[in-house]
Amino acid sequence: xxxxxxxxxxxVSSLLFGFLAVIFVLVWVLHWREGxxxxxxxxxxxxHPVLVITGFVFIEGxxxxxxxxxxxxxxxxxxxxxxxxxxxxxxxxxxxxxxIAVFDFHNSAHIPNMYSLHSWVGxxxxxLFTLQIVISIVVYLLPFAPDSLRVALMPIxxxxxxxxxxxxxxxxxxxxxxxxxFALKNPPxxxxxxxxxxxxxxxxxxxxxxxxxxxxxxxxxWKRPPSHAVKALQPYDTEDTVIAADDKPDVELNSEAxxxxxxxxxxxxxxxxx
Amino acid sequence: xxxxxxxxxxxVSSLLFGFLAVIFVLVWVLHWREGxxxxxxxxxxxxHPVLVITGFVFIEGxxxxxxxxxxxxxxxxxxxxxxxxxxxxxxxxxxxxxxIAVFDFHNSAHIPNMYSLHSWVGxxxxxLFTLQIVISIVVYLLPFAPDSLRVALMPIxxxxxxxxxxxxxxxxxxxxxxxxxFALKNPPxxxxxxxxxxxxxxxxxxxxxxxxxxxxxxxxxWKRPPSHAVKALQPYDTEDTVIAADDKPDVELNSEAxxxxxxxxxxxxxxxxx
Numbered sequence: 001x002x003x004x005x006x007x008x009x010x011x012v013s014s015l016l017f018g019f020l021a022v023i024f025v026l027v028w029v030l031h032w033r034e035g036x037x038x039x040x041x042x043x044x045x046x047x048h049p050v051l052v053i054t055g056f057v058f059i060e061g062x063x064x065x066x067x068x069x070x071x072x073x074x075x076x077x078x079x080x081x082x083x084x085x086x087x088x089x090x091x092x093x094x095x096x097x098x099x100i101a102v103f104d105f106h107n108s109a110h111i112p113n114m115y116s117l118h119s120w121v122g123x124x125x126x127x128l129f130t131l132q133i134v135i136s137i138v139v140y141l142l143p144f145a146p147d148s149l150r151v152a153l154m155p156i157x158x159x160x161x162x163x164x165x166x167x168x169x170x171x172x173x174x175x176x177x178x179x180x181x182f183a184l185k186n187p188p189x190x191x192x193x194x195x196x197x198x199x200x201x202x203x204x205x206x207x208x209x210x211x212x213x214x215x216x217x218x219x220x221x222w223k224r225p226p227s228h229a230v231k232a233l234q235p236y237d238t239e240d241t242v243i244a245a246d247d248k249p250d251v252e253l254n255s256e257a258x259x260x261x262x263x264x265x266x267x268x269x270x271x272x273x274x
Numbered sequence: 275x276x277x278x279x280x281x282x283x284x285x286v287s288s289l290l291f292g293f294l295a296v297i298f299v300l301v302w303v304l305h306w307r308e309g310x311x312x313x314x315x316x317x318x319x320x321x322h323p324v325l326v327i328t329g330f331v332f333i334e335g336x337x338x339x340x341x342x343x344x345x346x347x348x349x350x351x352x353x354x355x356x357x358x359x360x361x362x363x364x365x366x367x368x369x370x371x372x373x374i375a376v377f378d379f380h381n382s383a384h385i386p387n388m389y390s391l392h393s394w395v396g397x398x399x400x401x402l403f404t405l406q407i408v409i410s411i412v413v414y415l416l417p418f419a420p421d422s423l424r425v426a427l428m429p430i431x432x433x434x435x436x437x438x439x440x441x442x443x444x445x446x447x448x449x450x451x452x453x454x455x456f457a458l459k460n461p462p463x464x465x466x467x468x469x470x471x472x473x474x475x476x477x478x479x480x481x482x483x484x485x486x487x488x489x490x491x492x493x494x495x496w497k498r499p500p501s502h503a504v505k506a507l508q509p510y511d512t513e514d515t516v517i518a519a520d521d522k523p524d525v526e527l528n529s530e531a532x533x534x535x536x537x538x539x540x541x542x543x544x545x546x547x548x
Binding site: 111112115116117118120121124155159163166167169170171173174176177178180181182189190191192196199200203204207211214215218219 | 429443448492
């Protein structure tokens with residue numbers, strides 16, 4: 001891998017920032033707020049930031065960059081697709097639970113739902129993210145879609161994935177802003193209480209984590225190499241080396257046309273740089 | 275240009291959404307708020323959203339995608355650099371005036387500055403954006419930087435430009451959230467007054483505009499072609515065809531090594547896809 005040490009630096013930094021963001025949100029709700037519970041009150045609401053930051057920021061960030069980890073390049077494309085899709089599914093399940101928590105809290109406290117820009121952007125992102133998962137499973141994981149469709153949709157898959165991820169982070173920042181204005185009363189947000197400084201810092205951690213994920217994902221030199229290059233590293237198949245739906249037999253690699261075609265298919269199957 | 279009609283569709287759509295966002299913010303402050311003025315009161319504050327959305331969202335969006343306009347491909351690279359840099363400078367001047375307005379308003383009304391996450395992220399973005407402009411002028415516009423430095427810094431230039439642009443939009447969304455919570459009292463934000471729905475819609479317009487700008491800027495098929503390809507379209511120099519600092523004489527194009535070198539330099543000089 002070109003620039004392996006630089007990649008490691010960014011990977012460790014991003015994991016540190018992401019992990020710190022998760023720790024911060026837990027400390028926030030457990031130390032400064034009402035803790036966690038499922039009683040229709042504030043403790044139930046608190047699952048909302050905890051699950052969104054854990055699922056939609058941290059786990060989703062790892063799902064986005066999982067193809068970049070060079071230690072996975074000897075694993076089959078299909079296995080990596082399952083891991084990529086699996087992490088997205090874990091993220092969306094956590095987010096759906098977090099939405100149930102916040103709607104339940106609002107309904108118990110007679111607070112209207114869906115009036116804020118945070119809720120408008122947030123729900124749009126969740127719906128589009130779910131749509132992205134369903135379309136991607138049908139097109140890239142199940143063996144039915146023709147190669148031409150996979151190739152044609154890949155730029156949209158990558159762009160919409162990163163756009164939705166950026167929108168998730170923007171939605172978190174709006175949510176933090178709302179919550180601090182509503183929750184901090186004595187002293188208020190504007191008087192710089194320690195909780196405000198702590199949670200603002202959590203917002204910055206989320207932004208830096210997202211920026212690092214997007215940097216790593218959009219570096220062409222850190223892409224997973226095409227599968228024939230991986231196979232050259234791995235002369236004997238292992239149990240993991242399942243032939244994916246869009247993997248072609250090695251015999252095709254003998255011709256220049258087939259080589260170019262395989263490169264394009266690899267782009268469609270696993271490489272996700274904008 | 276490959277996909278010219280599709281490009282036109284996205285360009286017209288983006289201009290429509292961006293233009294609508296500017297109209298919306300003007301209608302907001304002139305119809306629902308206190309209008310525009312410079313008296314230390316709310317009318318002075320209102321310059322903040324107006325100038326940020328006009329300068330940092332709309333004009334900045336055009337600055338980012340100006341190299342993509344195929345009608346400019348016959349203009350010299352240096353001229354396009356001046357236009358790109360000039361639009362960024364207009365944007366930052368408007369933003370600095372917008373910051374003076376909000377600080378002035380806060381000081382007159384004895385509202386503390388810099389306590390919110392909106393202000394933390396926003397000021398960081400303005401400082402980094404200014405730094406980006408200064409570094410880019412020194413490296414890409416002035417003729418002193420060696421080619422190797424221009425090539426090495428280009429991925430960072432493009433990435434940080436788009437990241438800062440995304441952060442500008444996230445900051446706008448936080449600012450809208452804050453302002454609606456503070457300003458709407460009777461009826462409050464949560465009661466869905468028409469102003470809330472109008473301004474939430476403005477937030478969505480900003481998000482869609484930003485998404486379209488980033489889509490157009492990151493399509494490799496819509497990049498400005500390398501300068502030797504442009505020159506092939508244009509056999510005779512015009513007044514606009516100023517040789518830029520990193521343009522090489524045509525004679526170098528005769529060798530394969532020079533061709534590859536020029537391609538890389540073109541990437542550093544004008545092409546900005548992540």
